[in-house]
Amino acid sequence: MRKVLLGLLVALIAFGAPVGGKSPEELEARILEKIFTDLIGKERVRVLILGDKERTVSKRLRIFSEKIDQVGSCEDADIVLLAGRLKDGLPEVCGDKPLFSLRREDVFKFESCVGAFYWKKGRPNILLIRERLEERKLYLPPEYNRYMESFRSLSLRSGGGM
Amino acid sequence: MRVGVLVLGFLTWVILLGISSAQPITELLKEYEEASELYRKTRKESLGHVIIFRREDLERMQAYRLADVLRSLRFFTLSNNRFGILTLNEYGGQTPIPKHIRLYINDHEVSSLHTGSPFLVWENFPIDIVEHIEIYQGIGAIELGNEPATLILKIYTKEPARENARTLRGSLTSRRGYGGVFYSAEEVSSSFSYIFLISDGSDNRKNYTLGGQKLSRDAFYRYAFLGLYFERAKLELGYGFVKKKPFMGFALDGVAEEGYTKAEDIYLSLTAYLSKDRSMKAVFSIDNHRRKHYEKSSSGLFIPVFFDPDPLKNPKDFYENAFFNKVDLYLSKEFRSKENKLLTAVSYKLYNSNIDSRRYTRLNGDVVNVGSTVPFNRQEIYSLILEDQLSLSERNLLIGGIKIDKYYRNGGFEDFLEYIVRAGYISVINENLSVKGFISKSYIPPYFYDTEISGRDLDPMEIPFSVSVEGMLKYGRLNLSLGGSYVRVEKAIVPDSMGLLTNSDRTIEAKPVFLSLDYLFSERGKLSAGVSSFIDPDVKTSPTFGGFVRVLASIRRFDLFSELVYRNGYTFRGKRVSDGYDLSAGVSYRIWKDLSVKLKGENLLGKASETPYLIYQTGDVVSFPVSERTLYLSVDWVF
Known part of the structure; x- marks a missing residue:
């Protein structure tokens, strides 16, 4: 017993908090990776990134995510990630692909947007639209239940806007 | 056996690591939020001994103005001076104008161009817009290119990219005060974001009666702030206005029967990052400060510089209208390598003071136009800053810095050269234990107010030697800090027997010590506490020992806080305080996700530490707290 306790002590003192110390950029990539793999139900997910933050987000995902394969067109993608504003709108070929955005307002702008991961009031938020996920037969584990909202109640509360 | 223990320890670590990679989304999100907190980016351990108020703490404390976070600050007692203006009395002493305290809004210093104290205009700046506050207790911090200081308050506004919302707050107080704040912050595109704030309010305090006359320090205030942020540049515009009743003012009987202080600050600060990696920075800023003061007392006013042995020639009213401005240019370049960070910077500051009108009426009825009391109204400061941070190893950092300031002053006032030198050492012994220490030599220059009110030139106050150490221990959910320092001050700027400021020939020594702790007793529950004292203080005309306990907790839709601040009693000119x-x-109660109602009370026991005031006419001493028992009811709406 003493040995076990001593061992635990050595682990805690020598390695401090082993889970700590990740950068926000890495954690952001991990969150997107987790949502996408759970959403699509595959080990590896093909993602097309669009928007004026495409370069930054693409670089982060390349560095920190092993399960996201970035693709160059909607046809090849399992999901489209909207990173920032779209200068020329959404390409038509992406119409039937599920979108996931880093801006909350895209949920109201695009009917195919199934969710968003965004900052509001200084806190990161995840929003998932129940009807849209069901329509596309995308099922998520119960740990996501607290982030699910019905679009109807969401637009009522937001006055149809932001 | 030793090998076995190590293997077991290693296995435990691996298991913990394994658990972390399969983290549920909620945990991952929380970890992301904590890792993203802005203070992790802005905090500069090298500036001194730091106290941080995080956004979550500020929200739960319902901190609306600076006093709400300064109340518990170690080594200081929150006070009001004779004009009812916020000040911090250093343990043992009385500091009517805290010119050694620098206040920053982001990277711009807003301390008064007139007195050096930041509090007249910025006391009520709404904390609603603030992401976090860093308080540095460190003599001779030079990295910011600031005016010399012993205490630096840095308030950081919220980052627009993380706000994306508009917020409206309305507050009412049990003393018929009110506050209204609106701000909006948004990331418009990947290369542009903004934050905008307007606020208006009245800070009503309890009125007192002295000799049958009313004593008031009520104030109205108004603020605006605009920050525009681009990829390689930022522009910030700040505005503050206050109109205050004069409280006791200069009145001989302690009651300024009529009068006001009106002060207005406006500034513009433009920062350009001249290199892609942001290592080269140029800052241009202009500040304008306007101050009007009027007061009247039938008993007469005691303004040392206008004192006349003939009682009838002393003032019964006093009016002044003064303008001040400052232009600041700052250019810095940082050279970084894996082990070393060298900061090089030059700065130029130009201060102007313009007394538009200054007059008083004598008790015999004569009106005297005085204008400036000294010919000095323009000052230029050229500074050179060098600071090197050398990593001796991954866990040991050595800091060395020098700031040379050359002052050119007009009106026949002596030019002078001053310098700040500083060496520091920070060591992270292991994940749980770290120590830091600083040795420095610094100074505090006289401000326009000091020379104007004294009618004479003054030398800078010298801090020839100060040393400070702090040890920090982390044990599970407990963070403990223990620190102490020694400070020697020479040529302190103090009033002489006639009340005129002069350089003291006494050496003052201070030996502050503190112990503070933070303990997370649940996921969203935090206990903070601390005690601080000056060992064997030179003077004991204000508290010399203090402590606080603060509990912050969140339960379902409720946020709760309670704070008790203690300061010991003392004797001031024979009066026991x-x-x-x-x-x-x-x-606070969240009615919906975006709508909260909040109730707060301060000085609930009615026993907060009181500040003593001398009545010149009688030699009596009266004392009042900064605020009497007051309740605040607020509604906060995010949309």
């Missing part, structure tokens, strides 16, 4: 117990408490 009792121990002070300042109890604040508050509760």
